Amino acid sequence: MVVLAASIVTKSGKVLVSRQFVDMSRIRIEGLLAAFPKLVGTGKQHTYVETENVRYVYQPIEALYLLLVTNKQSNILEDLETLRLLSKLVPEYSYSLDEEGICMTGFELIFAFDEVISLGHKENVTIAQVKQYCEMDSHEEKLHKLVLQSKINETKDVMKRKASEIDKSKIEKNRAEKGGYISLQSMGSGRIENGFSDMSISGGGGFGSGSGFGLSTDVESFSSKSKGRPPSSATAPPKGLGMQLGKSQRTNQFLESLKAEGEVIIEDVKPKAGQPRSAAPPPTDPITLTVEEKLNVTLKRDGGMSNFDVQGTLSLQILNQEDALIQVQIETGGNPAILFKPHPNMNKELFTSENILGLKDPNRPFPTGQAGDAGGVGLLKWRMQSADESMVPLSINCWPSVSGNETYVSIEYEASSMFDLRNVVISVPLPALREAPSVRQIDGEWRYDSRNSVLEWSILLIDNSNRSGSMEFVVPPADSSAFFPISVRFSAASTYSDLKVVNILPLRGGPSPKFSQRTVLTAENYQVV
Incomplete structure (x- = not known):
């Protein structure tokens, strides 16, 4: 026997699943499947229809047809045996024998058809063997995916390290070129606090050459003591914060305009520290x-x-x-x-x-x-x-x-x-x-x-x-x-x-x-x- 195609179609002729087994143009196969609903008559007891070139062997499955398209020289008994085997496989992969259920499991059904029919000829397999062949895992494929994921993770780590090094080099370059004055002013207060007194950096006499304290030491003291301090009302925003605030303001205005138009906006509220994310309750x-x-x-x-x-x-x-x-x-x-x-x-x-x-x-x-x-x-x-x-x-x-x-x-x-x-x-x-x-x-x-x-x-x-x-x-x-x-x-x-x-x-x-x-x-x- 030579099976040209195996398909699952609706009674109106809509093709849900189709698998072609021989070298034939797609237009030819589509034409054969489109002609099938016109050939099926009502009240007939047999389940095959012959035309000038091909034979349709079919079996009703509730509101659908399981269809084999073969040449006229094939053995009709072998065709029916193949059709019975495929009809037993369809419920194994699709628990809903309607249009939606067949479409959802279309790929699984095609793989199962491939195990039953090879190059147009029926393979000597059982339902259990077909399910076993379709579910076999490839160790080489798993190993390849693990190696690929490992390379991706390694590349991400290298990118993070490079980005961190670039940020550090920019900070050191700014400190070396501008002596720390711009960075201190950008942090806002314009004053340095040490353990003894406040010293202004805007005048020339705030730092004496014989004071015994270098600039780098005072900068480190300022950085260490300013951690955790709430900014004063006169503090200017850090570099880039104005752009962030402007962007946030534009985003809020855009969301408000969407709400005014009637759109439902779901805000992404981040959970507080130590607060678990809400999840569906486990089944009881x-x-x-x-x-x-x-x-x-x-x-x-x-x-x-x-x-x-x-x-x-x-x-x-x-x-x-x-x-x-x-x-x-x-x-x-x-x-x-x-x-x-x-x-x-x-x-x-x-x-x-x-x-x-x-x-x-x-x-x-x-x-x-x-x-x-x-x-x-x-x-x-x-x-x-x-x-x-x-x-x-x-x-x-x-x-x-x-x-x-x-x-x-x-x-x-x-x-x-x-x-x-x-x-x-x-x-x-x-x-x-x-x-x-x-x-x-x-x-x-x-x-x-x-x-x-x-x-x-x-x-x-x-x-x-x-x-x-x-x-x-x-x-x-x-x-x-x-x-x-x-x-x-x-x-x-x-x-x-x-x-x-x-x-x-x-x-x-x-x-x-x-x-x-x-x-x-x-x-x-x-x-x-």
Whole structure:
């Protein structure tokens, strides 16, 4: 057999991962992949399509296709065997078999494809061997990196020493040429203190030739005694300090102008001596399960809803390897509109019959990692779509009206009692303004982003005490369409699925390990158009 290319594409024809194995132009390969969606028909049982020159052997993976492009002389049985091996490798490297998960692990999948197919021919390897080959470390590479880093550190040390020597030579040169007078005057006081009396250096009689004290001695005495002394009010700033103060003043003026334009400036506050830097608290539970739902809603400005979509995931994070051989028992809210789909590596029969999430191989542990790693291990995902407007957690009504030379805009929100919403931000686009709009009345806080011409209405918490609220502001005359689309951001501590983790079942016996559950609902794309 000769495999021309191995790819993962969407059903619309978008190429996510592609690996070419023979000498063929890139335009030719792209043309073959672009023609594939047009050749795939619906309702067909076989998983190959032949054209005049090539054969497409494919396998559906949820909403994607795993595709081999071969010549027509290849053995179809070997093609199918290669396709099955690649289909088993994809879940090993990508825990999320969707477009985002495949793109994030694209390089790992390409390396795995290279181990299976070499110059268009299948290698006699197993899944374990492919993973072993892809994870092998190179001792020579590590040694090369260590030597390179050592040279970089040595070069930095040489640069520091050279800079220090240059600074010292400049100081000595100034002392030798100017006799210390300029340096003393630049330090401010114009007087020298020794152990006996103050002596002025501005006159000619302050130092007698027979005084027995050389100039260098008095300079050292002045330097040693002036350490730690607070400067007097008449002290001039050291050399370069005026430039630093001017630079700092210009920087502050620039930051103030940005703040006036509505930009959020985060100041870098250095910690005090002996004060530790603030860090995230260490995890207290060895196992963390996160229930996350993302809400995509499109509301119409005249009322009604054109889109309502909820996508949820249950992810797992384990700190210690000894706690990785487990199963997760869950409980759902029983909503028939929600369709749950476990990960391909999960035992689907066990989940369907007992609501327990466990790997197909009970002797295989879950991956472990530090708490806070992005995403964790995906165990379960679900989706809900609805046309019922009562499912909307927050509705927005905007009423612009022109009166004379002004436009009065009244906005009100109404929140459902299903959720308590946190950190609500309602962003209203405005026509280009020279000044901030005049806000006459508001339930909450507001901020005007002049750079993007957006008025942000913020409510820290919406609960039973403020299920409705309003805001009114005035701007120059503008068309009503200028205030749309309105974007909304918020989060909640409960979800539509009401999924809960009931228990953690250790497969090696013993007590159940301690675990914590985090639940969050976020508005990913929430608009009024």
